[in-house]
Amino acid sequence: MNLSVEQISTNKPVTVLKIQGELDGSSYQTLIQEAQKLYDAGTRYLLLDLSQMNFISSAGLVGLHSVVTVMRGKEAPNMEGGWSVIHEASHDVSTTPGPESACKLFNPQPRVQKTLSMTGFDQLLEIYTDWETAVASF
Amino acid sequence: MAFSDVIPYLNQADASLFAAGEQIFAAGDHGTAMYFILSGEVRITVDGRELDYLHPGQVFGEMALADNLVRSATATAVSASQLVPIHKQQFADLTQHLPTFASEVMSIMSVRLRRYMEDEVNRLRLEEELAIGQKIQLSLLPESCPDIPGWHFAASYQAARQVGGDFYDFIADSHHPDLLHLVIADVTGKGVPAAMFMAVCRTIIRTEAQNGRSPADLLMRTNQQLRHETRSLPFLTAFFGTLNLKTGQLIYAIGGHDRPYWVQARSGGVPQLTGHGMLLGAFPAIHLEEYQITLAPGDNLILYTDGVTEARCEDELFDEDRLEAVIAGHATASASEMADAILQAVNQFIGSQPQSDDLTLVIIQRDSRDPTPL
Numbered sequence: 001m002n003l004s005v006e007q008i009s010t011n012k013p014v015t016v017l018k019i020q021g022e023l024d025g026s027s028y029q030t031l032i033q034e035a036q037k038l039y040d041a042g043t044r045y046l047l048l049d050l051s052q053m054n055f056i057s058s059a060g061l062v063g064l065h066s067v068v069t070v071m072r073g074k075e076a077p078n079m080e081g082g083w084s085v086i087h088e089a090s091h092d093v094s095t096t097p098g099p100e101s102a103c104k105l106f107n108p109q110p111r112v113q114k115t116l117s118m119t120g121f122d123q124l125l126e127i128y129t130d131w132e133t134a135v136a137s138f
Numbered sequence: 139m140a141f142s143d144v145i146p147y148l149n150q151a152d153a154s155l156f157a158a159g160e161q162i163f164a165a166g167d168h169g170t171a172m173y174f175i176l177s178g179e180v181r182i183t184v185d186g187r188e189l190d191y192l193h194p195g196q197v198f199g200e201m202a203l204a205d206n207l208v209r210s211a212t213a214t215a216v217s218a219s220q221l222v223p224i225h226k227q228q229f230a231d232l233t234q235h236l237p238t239f240a241s242e243v244m245s246i247m248s249v250r251l252r253r254y255m256e257d258e259v260n261r262l263r264l265e266e267e268l269a270i271g272q273k274i275q276l277s278l279l280p281e282s283c284p285d286i287p288g289w290h291f292a293a294s295y296q297a298a299r300q301v302g303g304d305f306y307d308f309i310a311d312s313h314h315p316d317l318l319h320l321v322i323a324d325v326t327g328k329g330v331p332a333a334m335f336m337a338v339c340r341t342i343i344r345t346e347a348q349n350g351r352s353p354a355d356l357l358m359r360t361n362q363q364l365r366h367e368t369r370s371l372p373f374l375t376a377f378f379g380t381l382n383l384k385t386g387q388l389i390y391a392i393g394g395h396d397r398p399y400w401v402q403a404r405s406g407g408v409p410q411l412t413g414h415g416m417l418l419g420a421f422p423a424i425h426l427e428e429y430q431i432t433l434a435p436g437d438n439l440i441l442y443t444d445g446v447t448e449a450r451c452e453d454e455l456f457d458e459d460r461l462e463a464v465i466a467g468h469a470t471a472s473a474s475e476m477a478d479a480i481l482q483a484v485n486q487f488i489g490s491q492p493q494s495d496d497l498t499l500v501i502i503q504r505d506s507r508d509p510t511p512l
Binding site: 055057058059061062065111117118119120123124 | 414415424
């Protein structure tokens with residue numbers, strides 16, 4: 001998996017984090033760390049560009065879930081700290097009503113889209129296929 | 139003493155040049171010399187794991203001087219590297235000119251040995267944890283498939299070395315002998331935490347099944363209970379169905395799990411079951427729908443986990459298309475032949491690559507000679 005970051009200024013300062021390759025057990029922690037780094041540096045509106053992400057595993061879903069946690073200003077789950085930490089984090093994410101406003105997804109590929117729909121993540125996160133609309137949605 | 143102090147005493151005429159990526163020696167080789175790095179970088183690895191990354195002025199391969207045995211690690215030039223070998227006699231000469239050289243080398247050796255041992259202990263601990271997790275996991279799977287007249291069942295579970303967490307279950311309904319509950323699920327994670335979580339899920343599902351809950355209600359209730367279980371893993375995908383053994387009616391719900399295939403004997407079709415729903419454990423209040431089909435005599439239902447469709451050959455996935463083709467090609471096979479055919483196709487597809495996830499299959503087949511009118 002490769003990550004690249006781009007800053008865009010429209011209505012609000014949006015950070016685009018492009019994920020290329022596969023988001024799985026070997027890479028999801030890198031994504032969480034990057035999200036934490038961006039949040040610490042001031043990012044409050046994050047658009048995850050999935051147009052070149054060709055696979056997401058269940059560990060990748062944990063990663064995505066954790067990015068939402070981080071963007072809500074919560075501590076990134078520490079995998080070494082035990083699963084209870086992740087559980088707490090996921091609790092924080094899921095108990096806030098309404099769709100996510102700080103983190104959105106752009107252009108998931110069909111395979112990834114299918115996984116997001118199958119697992120209900122498309123109801124947690126707004127998904128856009130048009131770039132202008134995605135950027136303007138924050 | 140700086141190792142640069144050593145340079146004047148080295149016989150630089152003996153220096154060899156190694157290209158980037160070239161192996162200097164491999165673990166198991168007989169070694170007679172240690173090496174001093176004049177230029178370049180060298181990586182030391184054991185079983186592919188990096189033990190050290192060395193720069194000019196550093197030495198490696200020192201254990202060969204101490205024990206004259208085979209190399210314990212592999213050394214590879216990362217960039218073009220110029221190396222001077224130091225044999226036993228030269229080492230003795232060097233220590234005469236530079237008395238602290240021997241203790242410096244000894245200290246390097248001790249640091250590396252300690253690092254290697256720590257690395258080994260961690261690796262063994264992880265392996266042990268994974269093995270314990272797998273044992274727990276295996277102990278939770280049914281010992282055998284149900285033996286019910288008019289029905290044939292087959293199940294197959296192939297554990298992955300690193301990632302695990304699949305489970306399946308057949309639950310006889312204690313209040314209604316005509317009902318059999320079917321479960322297939324996949325837990326996020328691996329090792330002991332995943333196995334323990336699986337045990338929790340299994341207990342919740344078994345208890346709720348006996349409470350007479352309908353499939354959607356049962357999965358939603360399981361989600362709720364998992365949300366209250368603070369030491370839980372976050373995610374579980376599951377299919378739960380209640381099969382009426384008399385009529386073939388199956389009522390089911392899906393919580394973020396792959397949709398099973400339904401082999402229809404009469405039409406020859408192999409549709410995937412309709413329906414989907416959110417995975418369990420991640421969201422506080424989920425709503426799941428319930429669906430219903432009727433398995434006719436000769437019909438098959440194939441439940442599977444994503445270890446099947448996401449089995450890999452390099453960058454390519456086995457995927458649903460291949461699975462569907464194998465199922466369609468064995469539509470009239472017995473339940474166990476169907477399971478074997480799918481497993482064989484997946485294993486053939488991945489070849490010698492390590493299996494990346496647990497792979498679980500459950501086949502439910504209604505006997506084609508079942509006389510019960512529908």
